[in-house]
Amino acid sequence: MNGTLVALLIAILIVGILAFVAITLTQNRKHGFNREDYQAEFLSIQTSLKKESPDSASMVIVKADKLLDQALIEIGLSGKTMGERLKKLHGRLSDENGVWAAHKMRNRIAHETNYAASYEDAKYALSAYKTALKDLGAI
Numbered sequence: 001m002n003g004t005l006v007a008l009l010i011a012i013l014i015v016g017i018l019a020f021v022a023i024t025l026t027q028n029r030k031h032g033f034n035r036e037d038y039q040a041e042f043l044s045i046q047t048s049l050k051k052e053s054p055d056s057a058s059m060v061i062v063k064a065d066k067l068l069d070q071a072l073i074e075i076g077l078s079g080k081t082m083g084e085r086l087k088k089l090h091g092r093l094s095d096e097n098g099v100w101a102a103h104k105m106r107n108r109i110a111h112e113t114n115y116a117a118s119y120e121d122a123k124y125a126l127s128a129y130k131t132a133l134k135d136l137g138a139i
Helices: 002-026 035-047 054-074 082-087 096-111 119-136
Strands: none
Touching: 035 054, 035 119, 054 082, 054 096, 054 119, 082 096, 096 119
């Protein structure tokens, strides 16, 4: 009886260790970003937005979009485009609609010759991009 009890305790211990390892390996961990670099780059983008310079609005949207895409690539999301990578984040961003709206603005800037983002558009987009970068742990 003593041998059976010892074997049972060892089996329980082994199952517990395996469960702990499985939980640890499947946890949703944040990527180890170089936060200082991302923060410095985002700050640089933010400070380049000038109300008196209409072209700066479009420029900061494009740059912030590119910074977020860099973070998506760095965490290992696959896809040919940023849109494909964003789809894989479904449910992981606190302002998913804002990020999509900002990304659509970026696409309009890149593909429509007569589209110019406003200062207010840029402020909105920067807020969405900043929230997304925070959600990912990049800033």
